[in-house]
Amino acid sequence: MTAPLPRRRLAGYGVGSVGTGVFSALPGLLLLYYLTDVLGVAAGLAGFVIVLPKLWDMLASPLIGAVSDREAVRTGRRFRLMITGALTLPLLFAAVFSAPPMDATGSALWVAAAFVLATTAFSLFQVPYVALPAEISPRRDQRARAMSWRVVCLTLGILAAGGLAPAVVEAAGGGRPGHLAMGLAMGLVLLLAMTTATVTSRWIPSRPGPRPLGPVAAFRAARGNRAFFALCATFSLQSLAVAVMLAGAPYVATYRLGDYSLTSVMFVCLVGPSLVAVPVWAALARRFGTVRCYLVALASMIVTAVLLYPAIATEAVGPVLAVAGLVGVFYTALQLLPLTLLPETVREDAARSGQAQAGTFTGVWTAVETGAMALGPGLYSVALTVTAFRASDVTQEVVQPDTAITGLTAGFTVLPAVLFLVSLPPLLAFRRRFRESRPAAPEEETHAA
Template structure:
């Protein structure tokens, strides 16, 4: 491919389809795993929260290691295929295992899910870190890199939509309980594997520009730490990821206890994610006209305001208004996802001029470690809020009536807490723009 040659649709699709798989794995555990532990397997909210945080905490340590390993592989072979393939083959099997729990003991169930989730998170890191590193290398042209990210976010949205829309339906179709989750884990695991393997095959052509020499983890991090705008941008993105993770975890609880129907989880999710797929081209055009950072800040601010508006609407049990606000959130979520991931490869690409060393794997390893930590904290934070509200865990056959304190905690954790995190993320985002203008030449928009 010459420098002036645009990326064809086949190559764009070959890269983007991997995000269908990453969207599935990012969405399903965040949406259903805490509820599965507390309301199907009978694990207490406090223990369930720990089980969800620990594997992700391990991933925070693992992601930078995988990033540095991906850069070393890229220097040696000119590709990042090996780690991608390892993750693509092992993750679907481990995902399915998370939802196929033997025996009836809550203690055994907790141990099984915790170990399976730990291994699945590790497999996900092997795929996700080199996968996110590829956009910085997919084209020398900024416009083509932005185009690839737009395709990727559409695919990511499709994966999240499939996961959030189909997974609860599959659970219900098999009668709920353990059997329902086992069916869901098997079917969704097959879909996950198909998307990841297709991406491995579809990205083999992308040449890596890492180097000029392989760096160990410590050396890679020393080289990366001078990129101050990158870390300010990362701070903003982490706060937003944490907010979304908290809301994602709370969705089935809100549907069950505030709207009175667990089945509404799928409908709320479809209303949230469906519009975001259509909104990606709109945000792409707006960013080209008005700048990436201003549009990014607007999407975060509107998301926060709509989240605050959910509080009284949920207390009133107004399902129609909840769905309408979910659609607004979906449009804003598309902007947050697209624009943050457009700035990431541009920040990495610009940094190579500062250091003379291209290491997109190291940067994406750090990014994914921080994002993984935020995704891990989301269920843990929401579980802690439930525990403070005296939420009562139960198995599927013996539901309980929750006290008013638990319902108040649930509503607050699902709305006001994420809104506060989103608003706090805006000042670092604006600071990134100022810092990038000084350090990068030219600065990302």
């Protein structure tokens, strides 16, 4: 029987998700606000600036996945793309938040160009990195254990983004200087996390094949995996909902709670419960089944997101943070459980088609995930635009109309709840197509995270 994975290897792989958590969450949390309230870019244009690079990434990531599989066939590793992304992303990320003084249009162009390059660099790391769990062990319980470590590290990265980044902005004086300091500090976190994971994961043998496929042939072979695409649709809609909430947090903190610095506190309440909830959801999934727990968590998330609206309407910090913490409990499940199921759909497809191509599937997964995370701020900006939100730079103070206050609140609560609800049908379709194996045996459970 294959031995369980030692903790040092699990930690070495998982630490890369600190970096992916930072990059996935931070632009969604701060970039729209940076554009509208620091650079003075109109909300509609700011939303387009954020969406455009990720639309490009939706095209690039599947191609990167196919290239990663070809590299793995030739070398048995996915190292080269990962190290390229790990070394280039930190500087490009800092560039996103370092727009020089110029008019709003020039600032928008600067951010758009830097964000396109940063998103591409991120995909060079992320796509092969996400492919590794399907190859990390032949044992399902060990693959699930690796995903638990990854989600814990992902939570730490998201907390660093949401808990520390706004604090760095404030400590460095806010405005342009504060965001530049934040970009440099978070760039250093990206460098350390991603390079460490790249080097310490070189032991994982990648065995796609048996033959290398070009991008067109790879996608043709992959399209029969209906369970994967149902799961991918579910996760992308939920990522979109989470991205909308991230984009709305600074606006709710500023205009409903009266203190921008509460953005960090709200974010910790939304994400922090993951550190405790990950092992709980992992144990529940082993006991009752991953898909069943996923359905319960999704239904609970829909109800809890709706409850945020009356909590925010009180404009009292306590109720908002309490409900946000409850959201965080179910958010944990919506991260851990689909990521646990992802490598299983990849391995099942290899048995079906005779062609293992984890990189191709994770390229598609990354494309839709990053696209959803980008569309979130864009969708939230639409809510701001149609409710007459007034943009300003840091030298101006504006009073928002009542319609804008209502719009930014509903965009943070009701809109995500609707998106979570829309993700239910593809999850039910996934349940019909995916045959979940029995829970881990007792001797295997002792090794689980």
